[in-house]
Amino acid sequence: QKEVxxxxxxxxxxxxxxxxxxxxxSNSAFQYFMWYRQYSRKGPELLMYTYSSGxxxxxxxxxxxxxxxxxxxxxxxxxxxxxSATYLCAINDYKLSFGAGTTVTVRA
Amino acid sequence: xxxxxxxxxxxxxTRGQQATLRCSPISGHTSVYWYQQALGLGLQFLLWYDEGxxxxxxxFPPRFSGRQFPNxxxxxxxxxxxxxxxxxxxxxxxxxxxxxANVLTFGAGSRLTVL
Numbered sequence: 001q002k003e004v005x006x007x008x009x010x011x012x013x014x015x016x017x018x019x020x021x022x023x024x025x026s027n028s029a030f031q032y033f034m035w036y037r038q039y040s041r042k043g044p045e046l047l048m049y050t051y052s053s054g055x056x057x058x059x060x061x062x063x064x065x066x067x068x069x070x071x072x073x074x075x076x077x078x079x080x081x082x083x084s085a086t087y088l089c090a091i092n093d094y095k096l097s098f099g100a101g102t103t104v105t106v107r108a
Numbered sequence: 109x110x111x112x113x114x115x116x117x118x119x120x121x122t123r124g125q126q127a128t129l130r131c132s133p134i135s136g137h138t139s140v141y142w143y144q145q146a147l148g149l150g151l152q153f154l155l156w157y158d159e160g161x162x163x164x165x166x167x168f169p170p171r172f173s174g175r176q177f178p179n180x181x182x183x184x185x186x187x188x189x190x191x192x193x194x195x196x197x198x199x200x201x202x203x204x205x206x207x208x209a210n211v212l213t214f215g216a217g218s219r220l221t222v223l
Contacts, residue, residue, distance in 0.1 A: 043112070045214065046211055
């Protein structure tokens with residue numbers, strides 16, 4: 001069983017829509033959960049991370065963790081064409097274990 | 109502040125050859141991580157170096173190896189190249205000493221194509 005499972009999409013939404021991205025993980029011991037964004041031909045960059053359960057908001061981005069169901073989510077409000085990228089969830093122990101990434105296209 | 113730099117940007121090899129990829133971490137970062145990003149497979153953990161020592165490796169054959177130099181830069185060597193080694197190889201660095209989140213900063217990657 002993979003440590004992190006993520007639907008690879010792709011996902012295409014109109015500008016202004018809410019984008020919802022989800023991952024599940026297998027090991028309940030993990031405490032830190034991260035979201036990275038990767039533009040085409042670039043390396044991944046950290047968007048935000050959360051500790052344990054709950055929500056964290058940063059501008060148009062909200063990350064949620066539900067440890068009871070081992071489910072992590074990222075929501076993008078008022079999506080923009082510049083949000084078009086691959087979004088990768090990751091769980092954190094001594095390294096990062098990544099999901100497969102979801103490719104998102106926001107249509108103008 | 110300079111980010112994580114990787115070279116070469118692109119590399120083309122033929123089956124059976126060896127490839128060497130290089131990484132310079134962010135100044136002050138002592139840990140270097142290598143990941144393989146093959147099409148449709150996401151980022152797969154390859155190797156972790158810290159303070160010059162290999163600390164952990166992922167589920168890859170021994171022909172994937174590397175080292176970390178005293179200045180904390182690192183190189184990844186792939187011997188006896190196979191077609192399925194074609195991928196983007198990403199290097200990341202970190203200054204993590206715990207507790208808290210281990211935030212990795214990635215380079216732009218080296219694209220290896222095996223013909």
